[in-house]
Amino acid sequence: MGFWTARQERALDEREVDALWWAWRQACEGAGLCTRVDTVTGPTVTVPRLVDVVLGPPVVLTVQLLPGQLLGDLRRVALRIAPHLGAVALRVTALGQIHARIELLGADPLDGTVGLPLPAxxxxxxxxxxxxxxxxxQSWADVAHTIVQGVTRSGKSVFTYGLLSQLAADPLVTLCGSDPTGLLWRPFAGIRHAAWQVSGVDDLAAHEALLLALVEDMDARISSMPADRDTVEITPAQPLRVVxxxxxxxxxxxxxxxSTTKDPIGKRIRALIGRLLAEGAKAGYRLVLIVQRAEAAIVGAFERAMCSLRISFRTDNRASVELLHPGAPAELADQHTVAxxxxxxxxxxxxxxxxxxxxYLGGYPEYVAAVRAACPPDQSGPVAIAA
Ligand SMILES: Nc1ncnc2c1ncn2[C@@H]1O[C@H](COP(=O)(O)OP(=O)(O)OP(=O)(O)O)[C@@H](O)[C@H]1O
Ligand SMILES: [Mg+2]
Known part of the structure; x- marks a missing residue:
């Protein structure tokens, strides 16, 4: 009896492997992950060879890439191939130089929240x-500037809360910046970073004063840079300024x-931010620009070029993804509009x-608690520079 059951199971497995083999072949052909050679007897299509199948669960395929293919080529079409293999998504990882491990996922691997271990x-x-x-x-010293875009309620602020909670305790970092929403800097009241933070939109002059102070500080850092260095040394006395x-x-x-013709404050603010972007990286300045859409009117090509780290939360269309990630696969960009x-x-x-x-740290109360825990208010209080 056991013998017959085992035989039956083996036959079923073989059928499943056959079905996967065919599905893989046809999906690769349909997605263009193949080479096509015209011969006298008609076109010959070659797809990456399936060298192993583990039925799992999870189902794992091992494939050998075709000459000239990269793992990225496979990843780019993964969304086109997955449904034909009965999966929602594929997890593609490298196996040596020319093989790939493909895990068939029944659910989006990014479902469910990711906790934030603190302190960082x-x-x-x-x-x-x-x-x-x-x-x-990411080592914050290694990136230049960062730009974050995303439509409303897509997670920009939550991401920023996570970033600030991780950096708040670092004696080599000062958290600076301008927040028209008034929420970001509230937990910092009375702690060392607060001197470099301005909130709300009632007092535009305060934003300009802050940016001026930052530019002056940047200039001073650059002019006092020793002759044998091309970047400033980051020390507690001269910390990284994350703006x-x-x-x-x-x-x-x-x-x-x-703005008026006599008092073009808008232009002045743009010019100050432009200077921080252009000259700040070597002076220990790291800007983090947060916008709903990185369109040219707000973040021109120059500003975008200065940002080496580019992050897009849900966007409203494929073109928005293209703004920060030129060459992104169209299907990935389309999928991102419903992220x-x-x-x-x-x-x-x-x-x-x-x-x-x-x-995801939790809600706003958790953010406040994390900042307070990272930076107790009894640390040397701020001297408002942007008042
Ligand atoms: N990483 C995350 N994990 C789980 N849930 C999240 C995450 N990020 C955001 N959310 C959920 O989405 C909601 C909106 O996020 P958030 O306030 O960051 O959006 P936003 O992009 O800043 O929007 P707005 O432009 O309106 O300020 C959060 O209240 C939270 O419930
Ligand atoms: Mg927000």
């Missing part, structure tokens, strides 16, 4: 977790509305375009 390792920031369950950890510009479009909108809050695309130096989920 000094100087390092968890940006999120990617589809292969890899933690994306968060939350809802930058709102700041520009208010500043432009208040869940907290799910984003990341472009970073030396990294392929990566889909990830940002960490």
């Amino acid at each position: 390792a000094p100087g390092r920031v968890l940006l999120g977790r990617d589809e292969t369950a890899r933690d994306l950890v 968060v510009l939350e809802e930058l479009a709102a700041l520009y909108r208010v500043a432009d509305a208040a 869940c809050p907290g799910v984003a695309l990341l472009s970073a130096p030396g990294e392929e375009l990566t889909r990830f989920r940002a960490p």
Whole structure:
């Protein structure tokens, strides 16, 4: 009896493997992950060879890439292939130089929240977790500037809360910036970072004064740079200045509305931010620009070029993804218009375009508690520079 059952099961498995083999072949052909050679007897199509199938669960395929193919080529069409293999998504990882491991996923690997372990390792920031369950950890000193875009309720502020909670305790970092929404800097009241923070839109002059103070500080740092260095040394006395510009479009909108021919405050604010972007990186300045859409009127090509870390939460259309991630696969960009809050695309130096989920600290109360725990209010109080 056991013998017959085992035989039956084996036959079923073989049928399943056959079905996967065919599905793989046809899906690759349909998605263009193949080479096509015209011969006298008609076209010959070759797809990456399926060298192993584990029925699992989870079902795992091992394939050998065709000559000239890269893992990125496979990842780019994964969304086109997955449904034909009976999966919602594929988790594609490298196996040596020319093989790939493909795990068939029954659910989006980015479903479910990612926690934020605190305190963070000094100087390092968890940006999120990617589809292969890899933690994306970034050394803040290694990036230039960052731009974050996303439609309303897509997770920009939550991401920023996570960033600030991780950096707040670092003695080598000062958290600075301008926040028209008035929420970002509230937990910092009375602690060392607060001297470099301005909130709300009632007092535009305060925003300008802050940016002027930052530019002056940057200039002073550059002019006192020793002759044998091309970047300033980051020390507790000369910390990294992470300048968060939350809802930058709102700041520009208010500043432009208040501008007159005699007093063009909008232009002045744009010019100051432009200088920080262009010259700040070597002086230990790291700007984080947060906008709903990185359109040219707010973030021109120059500003975009200065941002080496580019993050898009849900966007309203494919074109918005293109603004920060030129060359992103169309199907990925389309899928991103319905992304869940907290799910984003990341472009970073030396990294392929990566889909990830940002960490979730909890709500606003958790953010306040995390900042307070990282930076108790009894630390040397601020001297308001932008008052
Ligand atoms: N990483 C995440 N994980 C889980 N849920 C999240 C995550 N990020 C955001 N959310 C959910 O989405 C909601 C909206 O997020 P958030 O306030 O950050 O959006 P936003 O992009 O800043 O929107 P707005 O432009 O309106 O300020 C949050 O209240 C939270 O419920
Ligand atoms: Mg927000």
